[in-house]
Amino acid sequence: xxxxxxxxxxxxGSFALGLKAKGAPVTILGVDSNPRHASQALAGKIADQxxxxxxxxxxxxxxxxxxxxxxxxxxxxEVLDMxxxxxxxxxxxxxxxxxxxxxxxxxxxxxxxxTHPIAGTEYSGPEAAFASLLEGKTMIIxxxxxxxxxxxxxxxxxxxxxxxxxxxxxxxxxxxxxxxVSHLSHISSFALGLTVLDKEKNEKNIFDMAGSGFSSTVRLxxxxxxxxxxxxxQNRQNVSEALAGYIAQLQQFKEAIDxxxxxxxxxxxxxxxxxxxxxx
Amino acid sequence: xxxxxxxxxxxxGSFALGLKAKGAPVTILGVDSNPRHASQALAGKIADQxxxxxxxxxxxxxxxxxxxxxxxxxxxxEVLDMxxxxxxxxxxxxxxxxxxxxxxxxxxxxxxxxTHPIAGTEYSGPEAAFASLLEGKTMIIxxxxxxxxxxxxxxxxxxxxxxxxxxxxxxxxxxxxxxxVSHLSHISSFALGLTVLDKEKNEKNIFDMAGSGFSSTVRLxxxxxxxxxxxxxQNRQNVSEALAGYIAQLQQFKEAIDxxxxxxxxxxxxxxxxxxxxxx
Numbered sequence: 001x002x003x004x005x006x007x008x009x010x011x012x013g014s015f016a017l018g019l020k021a022k023g024a025p026v027t028i029l030g031v032d033s034n035p036r037h038a039s040q041a042l043a044g045k046i047a048d049q050x051x052x053x054x055x056x057x058x059x060x061x062x063x064x065x066x067x068x069x070x071x072x073x074x075x076x077x078e079v080l081d082m083x084x085x086x087x088x089x090x091x092x093x094x095x096x097x098x099x100x101x102x103x104x105x106x107x108x109x110x111x112x113x114x115t116h117p118i119a120g121t122e123y124s125g126p127e128a129a130f131a132s133l134l135e136g137k138t139m140i141i142x143x144x145x146x147x148x149x150x151x152x153x154x155x156x157x158x159x160x161x162x163x164x165x166x167x168x169x170x171x172x173x174x175x176x177x178x179x180x181v182s183h184l185s186h187i188s189s190f191a192l193g194l195t196v197l198d199k200e201k202n203e204k205n206i207f208d209m210a211g212s213g214f215s216s217t218v219r220l221x222x223x224x225x226x227x228x229x230x231x232x233x234q235n236r237q238n239v240s241e242a243l244a245g246y247i248a249q250l251q252q253f254k255e256a257i258d259x260x261x262x263x264x265x266x267x268x269x270x271x272x273x274x275x276x277x278x279x280x
Numbered sequence: 281x282x283x284x285x286x287x288x289x290x291x292x293g294s295f296a297l298g299l300k301a302k303g304a305p306v307t308i309l310g311v312d313s314n315p316r317h318a319s320q321a322l323a324g325k326i327a328d329q330x331x332x333x334x335x336x337x338x339x340x341x342x343x344x345x346x347x348x349x350x351x352x353x354x355x356x357x358e359v360l361d362m363x364x365x366x367x368x369x370x371x372x373x374x375x376x377x378x379x380x381x382x383x384x385x386x387x388x389x390x391x392x393x394x395t396h397p398i399a400g401t402e403y404s405g406p407e408a409a410f411a412s413l414l415e416g417k418t419m420i421i422x423x424x425x426x427x428x429x430x431x432x433x434x435x436x437x438x439x440x441x442x443x444x445x446x447x448x449x450x451x452x453x454x455x456x457x458x459x460x461v462s463h464l465s466h467i468s469s470f471a472l473g474l475t476v477l478d479k480e481k482n483e484k485n486i487f488d489m490a491g492s493g494f495s496s497t498v499r500l501x502x503x504x505x506x507x508x509x510x511x512x513x514q515n516r517q518n519v520s521e522a523l524a525g526y527i528a529q530l531q532q533f534k535e536a537i538d539x540x541x542x543x544x545x546x547x548x549x550x551x552x553x554x555x556x557x558x559x560x
Contacts, residue, residue: 118488118489118490118491119491119492120491120492120493121492122493137491138488138489140489165488167488167489177480177485177489178489180475180476180479180480181476181480181485181486181489181490181491181494182489182490182491182493182494184472184475184476185472185493185494185496185497185498186493187530187533188468188472188497188530189497189552190533190548190549190552191526191529191530191533191552192464192465192468192526193552193553193554193555194529194548194551194552195460195464195522195525195526195529196460196461196464196555197551197552197554197555198525198529199460199522199525200457200460200461203557203558205457205461206461206558207558208398208418208445208447209398209418209420209447209457209458209461209462210398210461210462210558210559211398211399211400211417211461211462212399212400212401213400213402213462213465213466213499213500214461214462214465215559216465216496216497216499216500217465217468217469217496217497217499217500218465218555218559219493219496219497219559220493220496220497221549221552221553221555222553222555222556222559223549223553224549225545225546225547225549225550225553226546228545228549229542229545229546229549230542232537232542232545233537233540233542233545236537236538236540239537240534240537240538242475242479243530243533243534243537244534245475245478245479246471246472246475246530247527247530247531247534249471249474249475249478250467250468250471250523250526250527250530251527253467253470253471253523254520254523254524254527257512257513257516257519257520257523258516258520260513260516262509262510262512262513265505265508265509265512265513266505266506266509267505268470268474269470269501269503269504269505269508269509270505271474271477272469272470272471272473272474272477272501273473273501273502273503273505274473274477275473275476275477275498275501275502276502277483278483278486278487278490279490279495279498279499279502
């Protein structure tokens with residue numbers, strides 16, 4: 001099976017490495033606009049060949065769009081236009097509503113499966129990819145009913161090979177949830193990094209004094225601006241609403257602290273502790 | 281050497297377990313107002329005996345106050361009053377300015393060493409304690425010049441046994457830095473937990489969809505309100521200033537997202553990426 005991966009970064013690369021590690025009979029045709037990433041992907045055995053996008057699509061049984069979501073938005077209808085009959089197209093974008101809308105009336109819509117693998121790290125590029133990234137993780141499929149059963153079956157089979165669990169939901173619901181459980185986390189981390197960098201001019205101080213708590217909260221501030229900028233733009237309304245809610249919670253904390261109202265801060269923290277039930 | 285630990289929680293318990301694991305010739309006299317924690321500490325070999333506070337202090341070569349900072353504020357002058365000549369007193373509070381001020385003119389001030397071990401997890405109580413928690417971590421000592429050389433030497437020797445690195449700084453500087461590199465992280469996490477719990481009524485959704493990024497950012501929301509409430513109160517001004525800066529950064533993000541100004545969000549994220557230099 002020829003799988004053409006457009007964008008040989010963390011997710012695209014890990015998808016390829018994961019399938020190969022499981023012994024799946026796949027040939028990976030890689031496409032990347034960055035020549036350095038293309039050769040790293042060859043060297044790292046992510047891609048078996050590097051091709052141009054039209055060549056890779058023409059030869060594909062499955063095409064994966066694993067580029068930033070603004071690029072996916074542009075590539076999705078173009079790739080669908082040139083997709084061979086019987087091939088399946090999927091994408092790894094963290095937003096789903098605008099992407100699905102862009103091909104809603106495309107004559108080949110059925111060959112597209114809108115997917116979002118819930119996995120990642122704060123690193124990017126082919127050198128960040130590793131075989132077990134997707135293993136055991138959740139794959140969300142949106143607008144399942146708009147995909148042809150054959151295309152859906154191919155995608156589900158590949159996910160099954162990686163021991164991924166499938167979840168199905170409408171694209172709008174996906175984008176709303178992910179504004180809260182993913183996109184907001186990233187902004188909270190970026191803003192925390194900026195606040196601390198702004199205040200602490202002496203890096204040795206941050207380094208020596210930051211405990212594991214700070215590292216864990218600020219970890220996502222290392223994430224790629226090229227990847228996250230377009231996500232926030234495409235999911236603008238939900239992210240803005242989530243941010244407004246977050247800012248309101250922080251302001252309530254600040255007011256309670258300013259007022260020395262320790263009962264109030266304790267009450268808020270006790271309520272936040274309920275996250276234990278979810279995180280385990 | 282008799283070490284009396286007041287508060288047999290995560291830090292006090294890990295300090296005891298760490299010293300024992302290193303083969304230090306110590307007898308741990310434990311004090312805890314919570315009888316369940318006291319028996320867990322005995323069962324977990326944290327404490328060799330459980331005593332009342334006055335008994336434990338009377339028999340001590342070293343006393344460690346490892347209670348929440350509001351309790352430390354109250355216990356510090358009382359314990360200093362009854363501290364045997366030649367014994368050293370230290371505390372594990374995350375705030376230092378008010379604690380140091382509370383005993384600034386105490387006749388036995390020299391026997392007190394104001395310390396803050398930079399270590400912790402989101403869990404609390406004796407069952408959360410483990411021998412390696414403090415190993416290789418930083419111990420901050422404030423107002424070193426106000427401690428007697430003998431008391432300082434005992435504390436530094438114990439830290440040395442645990443392979444801890446020492447850092448010295450004024451109490452006010454400590455509290456300012458920790459508002460940024462620790463206290464703010466905790467509030468950002470508590471507020472994130474509240475925002476998501478508020479929006480996502482269906483816990484299955486959060487559980488299935490939250491990736492490792494969310495878990496890492498919201499981890500500290502599991503922290504103890506009893507421990508953190510008094511920290512925010514004691515470090516009120518610095519924490520409030522840090523929160524104001526954080527809220528301003530988030531608002532700037534929100535404005536850029538609302539205005540679809542992707543260049544601006546990317547610029548902010550690229551600046552936040554500089555945290556890589558510090559976190560490695």
